[in-house]
Amino acid sequence: MSHKSPKDFFAPLAVGAPAPLREIPARPSRAIHFFDPSNPKMAAKVPAMVGTVDVLLGNLEDAVKADNKIAAREGLVEIAKSTDFGPTQLWTRINSLDSPWVLDDLITLVTEIGDKLDVVMVPKVQGPEDIHYVDRLLAQLEAKGGVQRPILIHAILETARGVANVEEIALASPRMQGISLGPADLAADRKMKTTRVGGGHPGYLVRQDPVDGDIHGNRTVFQQDLWHYTIAKMVDACAEAGIYPYYGPFGDITDVVAAEDQFRNAFLLGCVGTWSLHPKQIEIANRVFSPSVEDIKHARRVVKAMGDGTGAVMLDGKMEDDASLKQCLVLVELAEELAAIDPKLKELYDAIEIED
Numbered sequence: 001m002s003h004k005s006p007k008d009f010f011a012p013l014a015v016g017a018p019a020p021l022r023e024i025p026a027r028p029s030r031a032i033h034f035f036d037p038s039n040p041k042m043a044a045k046v047p048a049m050v051g052t053v054d055v056l057l058g059n060l061e062d063a064v065k066a067d068n069k070i071a072a073r074e075g076l077v078e079i080a081k082s083t084d085f086g087p088t089q090l091w092t093r094i095n096s097l098d099s100p101w102v103l104d105d106l107i108t109l110v111t112e113i114g115d116k117l118d119v120v121m122v123p124k125v126q127g128p129e130d131i132h133y134v135d136r137l138l139a140q141l142e143a144k145g146g147v148q149r150p151i152l153i154h155a156i157l158e159t160a161r162g163v164a165n166v167e168e169i170a171l172a173s174p175r176m177q178g179i180s181l182g183p184a185d186l187a188a189d190r191k192m193k194t195t196r197v198g199g200g201h202p203g204y205l206v207r208q209d210p211v212d213g214d215i216h217g218n219r220t221v222f223q224q225d226l227w228h229y230t231i232a233k234m235v236d237a238c239a240e241a242g243i244y245p246y247y248g249p250f251g252d253i254t255d256v257v258a259a260e261d262q263f264r265n266a267f268l269l270g271c272v273g274t275w276s277l278h279p280k281q282i283e284i285a286n287r288v289f290s291p292s293v294e295d296i297k298h299a300r301r302v303v304k305a306m307g308d309g310t311g312a313v314m315l316d317g318k319m320e321d322d323a324s325l326k327q328c329l330v331l332v333e334l335a336e337e338l339a340a341i342d343p344k345l346k347e348l349y350d351a352i353e354i355e356d
């Protein structure tokens, strides 16, 4: 396999394209809210959602009818041109790289609204070669369209080969912003015997040992997480590359309780956000992916108690040291980033009083 030298890795891939970023900025992206730009009712709601959600994503791929693909692409151009997105990021999910629509998706979006698009989400990424293809094409189109800052790439992890190659995908380009789990396509590709869009399954469980040998007696069952392995693998690949991991879709829109659990598991494992498919999932994602007041209170106490950040101290009967301090700093820094764009959170975090 051939490798790029660091200087080539950070060189623009087309004459006139903007220079790649050396570091992916930590912009809040707790909810990536999907809308179908060809659906007039959804499209009409988008301008009023600016400022209420971190990312608005115009979806062109699955869930958009084949007959509406061009209307969705044109609808997104229209929405992008007529909307001031303020602090909210604008992303798109293009059609898959083997589809008849993707080339025109990229040509149209980058040349028409490239200066408004923050991130292009690429579905069904199989390996680094898919990222290299989009990387070069984006550079050519940025140069053609006079786009001043690089558009970033987000990959969906939704094929078995993609999961096997996740580290190479994460490291494939300085444009890589992050990766999301795509549990629905991934389940199909792996031939899992599920029929859901994300979330758990009551059949995937561990059962308590029999009491007194009574296998038919009352035995507690513990439902297991079908996605733990893939999310953990994705989180490690993203952390290694300095990019951001996300949970993906939770299709049972009515089950807001299980959605919250799934999102929280992903948050605790290291993800920074999730997808929102329906307006009611935005509030859940914003809450779950923002550190709680209790967590920030504790984290700030540890930071204060640890002074110069070295050594060990006792706090509430527990040992804190350099390593627990680093975990606390992850939360404190995230809280600062979120407070900078979310006035309600800022008020909550500012009101925290720390005892010794």
Ligand SMILES: CC(=O)SCCNC(=O)CCNC(=O)[C@H](O)C(C)(C)COP(=O)(O)OP(=O)(O)OC[C@H]1O[C@@H](n2cnc3c(N)ncnc32)[C@H](O)[C@@H]1OP(=O)(O)O
Pocket (backbone or CB within 6 Å): 033, 034, 035, 036, 041, 042, 043, 045, 059, 062, 063, 184, 185, 197, 249, 253, 276, 277, 278, 279
């Ligand atoms: C596996 C994957 O690839 S997941 C990613 C692809 N899937 C998606 O993007 C799905 C996006 N979401 C949707 O299509 C819809 O939310 C559905 C089909 C799940 C449910 O839609 P509905 O049955 O219309 O939901 P509901 O009746 O609760 O909608 C209430 C209102 O919110 C609007 N709405 C629903 N979803 C959205 C959305 N994602 N964004 C903006 N508005 C929305 C509806 O248009 C409706 O508007 P109205 O009050 O003016 O009539």
Ligand SMILES: O=CC(=O)O
Pocket (backbone or CB within 6 Å): 062, 123, 156, 158, 181, 182, 183, 184, 185, 186, 197, 198, 248, 249
């Ligand atoms: O695109 C998402 C998925 O789960 O499939």
Ligand SMILES: [Mg+2]
Pocket (backbone or CB within 6 Å): 062, 123, 158, 182, 184, 185
């Ligand atoms: Mg998918």
